[in-house]
Amino acid sequence: MPGQGGNIGMAAVAQAKPDGYTLGIAPAGALTVNPHLNSSMPFELKDLAPITLLAEIPFVLVASADIPAHSTSETIALAKAKPGALSIGHGGNSTAMHLTAALFTQKTGIAMELVPYRGTAPATVDVLAGHVPFAVLDIPASRQLILEGKLNAIGVSSARRLPSLPDVPTLAESGIAGFESVGWFGLVAPAGTPADVIGRLNLAFTKALKDPSVVEKIRTLGAEPAPTSPEQFARFIQSESTKWGKLISEAGIKAN
Structure with a gap:
């Protein structure tokens, strides 16, 4: 229903x-x-x-391949160097991906515009093309692109690393204490x-x-x-x- x-x-x-x-x-x-x-x-x-x-259902924060950020610390440093100039795409207002992006900016204290899309697919297309520098995506939409090096994986939103992306750290272990979404x-x-x-x-x-x-x-x-x-x-x-x-x-x- x-x-x-x-x-x-x-x-x-x-x-x-x-x-x-x-x-x-x-x-x-x-x-x-x-x-x-x-x-x-x-x-x-x-x-x-x-x-x-x-x-x-965990999510992953990714960056376009041409963005000089491959970790949480590099993402925070880049955002602080360009306050308000960077943005994070997500799957729509009030969705879990939106809240994940909002929690990330809140806990890190950085100013980044949160850009809503009508679902994961268009957000994936735009971050892949570099139209939006960062995005919070689900694993099915992003895993192969990460493995092929077409997107930079910054960190997963779960409390533990994922079997499907074992080399990608959690945002919590990357320095954002207590992060889980x-x-x-x-x-x-x-x-x-x-x-x-x-x-x-x-x-x-x-x-x-x-x-x-x-x-x-x-x-x-x-x-x-x-x-x-x-x-x-x-x-x-x-x-x-x-x-x-x-x-x-x-x-x-x-x-x-």
């Missing part, structure tokens, strides 16, 4: 009978970003029962679903997420499996909501 950045689907789950037969694939934005961008929401977090985080999807049920049902669903899904064939398939989609307990997922949702709410407020980010 698409629409409103995941709000329509999550509202349908929230209003469903809590018997374990209606579940929702919850996108990060619907649970942790949209509530900070919309004055009214068709559901509240308390209307949903977390089951498990399913997968995280990923898109993600999780599994939720209507609030009031019996605890034993939640437990059985969690066991089944977390087992599947550790199956080597499932892990391989998820990684081909540019994501990383991330099974959790229901309690861990609940804490993760709250921490993500707090982090992005603070950034959205401080950066003055508005909904499209």
Whole structure:
């Protein structure tokens, strides 16, 4: 049930009978970003029962091949030498890639224009052509271009290095302490679903997420499996909501 950045689907789950037969694939934005961008929401977090985080979607900050920056320190130095003259392309206002770019400029204290595109593809085309010097891209769109040397990989946004780009450091290990920004999807049920049902669903899904064939398939989609307990997922949702709410407020980010 698409629409409103995941709000329509999550509202349908929230209003469903809590018997374990209606579940929702919850996108990060619907649970942790949209509530900070919309004055009214068709559901509240308390209307949903977390089951498990399913997968995280990391991003990578890249530079055009002709930009003299191959690391986080070189990017910061270049931006400080040309305050306000450089820009970072991303996949659209209020998307996870937009928030990643905003978090990067906030944590580094550099002035760079954030340029929204209608998705990853046009952002990739423009950074590849040098029309925009930097961009936050997803892994499927950027990996081969990085391996071929057509884009400079500055750093990945996840807390750990990625198996698909093992030689690219994280932004956190490159000097931006505590940096982590990923898109993600999780599994939720209507609030009031019996605890034993939640437990059985969690066991089944977390087992599947550790199956080597499932892990391989998820990684081909540019994501990383991330099974959790229901309690861990609940804490993760709250921490993500707090982090992005603070950034959205401080950066003055508005909904499209």
